[in-house]
Amino acid sequence: MALVLHDYELSADAYKARLLVSILGLDCVKVPVDVFPGRETDGAAFRAVNPRGTVPVLVDGDIVIRSPEAILAHLAARHDPSGRWLPRDAAGYAATLDWLAFAAHDLKAADEARLEEMLGLPPTVADPLGGTRRAYRILDDHLVRQSFDGLPFLVGDTPTVADIACFPAVVLSIEFGCALEEYPKLRSWTRRIRALPGFVAMPGVPEFL
Amino acid sequence: MAKTTDRAALDTWYVVGRPEDITAAAGTYRTRLLGQDLEVRPVDGGYIVREADAGGPSGDPLPVRIAYGHVWSTLGTPARDLFPIDEFAETDRRVATCGAVRVRASGLRLVENFLDMAHFPFVHTDILGAEEQPEVPKYDCEIRRDVDEVWATNCTFWQPQAAAHAEGGQMTDYTYRVATPFNVLLYKTCPSDQARMDVIALFIQPVEEDLSLAYAVVNVVDPVSTHTGIIHFQQMIFLQDRIILENQRPRLLPLSPRAETPTRADMSSIAFRRWLKEKGLRYGVFEKNEPIPSAA
Ligand SMILES: [Fe+2]
Numbered sequence: 302m303a304l305v306l307h308d309y310e311l312s313a314d315a316y317k318a319r320l321l322v323s324i325l326g327l328d329c330v331k332v333p334v335d336v337f338p339g340r341e342t343d344g345a346a347f348r349a350v351n352p353r354g355t356v357p358v359l360v361d362g363d364i365v366i367r368s369p370e371a372i373l374a375h376l377a378a379r380h381d382p383s384g385r386w387l388p389r390d391a392a393g394y395a396a397t398l399d400w401l402a403f404a405a406h407d408l409k410a411a412d413e414a415r416l417e418e419m420l421g422l423p424p425t426v427a428d429p430l431g432g433t434r435r436a437y438r439i440l441d442d443h444l445v446r447q448s449f450d451g452l453p454f455l456v457g458d459t460p461t462v463a464d465i466a467c468f469p470a471v472v473l474s475i476e477f478g479c480a481l482e483e484y485p486k487l488r489s490w491t492r493r494i495r496a497l498p499g500f501v502a503m504p505g506v507p508e509f510l
Numbered sequence: 511m512a513k514t515t516d517r518a519a520l521d522t523w524y525v526v527g528r529p530e531d532i533t534a535a536a537g538t539y540r541t542r543l544l545g546q547d548l549e550v551r552p553v554d555g556g557y558i559v560r561e562a563d564a565g566g567p568s569g570d571p572l573p574v575r576i577a578y579g580h581v582w583s584t585l586g587t588p589a590r591d592l593f594p595i596d597e598f599a600e601t602d603r604r605v606a607t608c609g610a611v612r613v614r615a616s617g618l619r620l621v622e623n624f625l626d627m628a629h630f631p632f633v634h635t636d637i638l639g640a641e642e643q644p645e646v647p648k649y650d651c652e653i654r655r656d657v658d659e660v661w662a663t664n665c666t667f668w669q670p671q672a673a674a675h676a677e678g679g680q681m682t683d684y685t686y687r688v689a690t691p692f693n694v695l696l697y698k699t700c701p702s703d704q705a706r707m708d709v710i711a712l713f714i715q716p717v718e719e720d721l722s723l724a725y726a727v728v729n730v731v732d733p734v735s736t737h738t739g740i741i742h743f744q745q746m747i748f749l750q751d752r753i754i755l756e757n758q759r760p761r762l763l764p765l766s767p768r769a770e771t772p773t774r775a776d777m778s779s780i781a782f783r784r785w786l787k788e789k790g791l792r793y794g795v796f797e798k799n800e801p802i803p804s805a806a
Contacts, residue, residue, distance in 0.1 A: 309742075310742050310745065310746050311742075311745055311746075311749060333736070333738045333739060333742050334738070335737070335738040335741060335742075337609050337745075338528065338530065338531070338607070338608065338609025338610075338741075339737075339738070339741070341738070418612060419611060419612055419749075419752070420609070420610070420611060420612065421610065421612055421723075475753055475756075475757070476749075476752070476753065476756075478614065478756070504745075504746045504749035504750045505749055505750075505752075505753060507753060
């Protein structure tokens, strides 16, 4: 049975799900949600699907998942026969979950900076641009350390759901005027993600970075 | 920045918001036009728009029009009423407004991008253009003195996916119309009925000289697509343009021709810039006596 993704083309969180669905080559029916300007996510019909009023929502048979990082982990656990996207060794598993949480918490600032700059939506964090730069610095420093060990991705030598979860907040930086010049490892990492088989872009993802 | 003193910018109509966003429930609606803060208040059957400062609204209510899915006003005394768009009277059409998108660029840059067909294959790849067919065929362009508008007619372009419900590519006929310096429309062949034209308009609210709110509205003959599908198609197209626009330097529009040897694709840009020059419009225009910085 095909997956169902309640989706919004311009949502960075929904893009995480679309990207992994495409990379894993999964059948997925997309249900477009009029998030902006229609605020369909505030309506009763959508709240019945997701009381939190956020996209994406993934429906996989009887399973409904409402946060993007959990969607990624679920897709990898259930639909990736290679097992590489969600490592099962203790260290790899822990690191992957750690970076998923980083994407959900620290990189939230980037999403808020983008939505404020693009659509005028008021941010819920105090200094979204400052928070974004701090998160980028942490990621860039980590990728520098990874490169010392010859590891091109956040967790190891192959990409995991951690890379997918962190990618949109970084690659869409140009949409809120946050240049990546100061984060050279971050830029080369986005190019490696771009080169993955099955990669798809979204509006705002620059051709070259 | 304070309210502009540019008469050519003041004496014309602008969108100041969408009815869906200006409701009693949502509270006082504040926005900004030409460097001037505005307050928009919903009242029975209409809206009251007034200039505002930190102390609240001041001065007489400004003229208001409700049209084409938006609320319009002006800070000056326009010589003409709001421009007509006849298709909005046709009852079998679908109208979708796409909301306000902020762009750090002069509104005039947005209009010029909207007029430019040459970028389709590279910015809207495999949607509004194909990289194998980048040619802009010959078209006509004129300043229509009777209505004081710029028109580009007999435009054609090969499009892999011309609209939300298009199935396969088509040679699309285009007509472009600049109704005011900050409001631009296009008429294009409807994929489901070649005898009719879809209308797409971009209404720009110049907040500051280099900061714009862009309101796209789609008026189409499309029995197939969902309302959400129509909005998302247009939003996707505009967000692709937005990155290009935000990275153009200078952010304001120079009025000198953009290339020493203009190509056919530049004809509408040349007519648009000449028309702005004739109007004496300065708002959002790059001063000619300043050196032009190189692209960022
Ligand atoms: Fe465009």
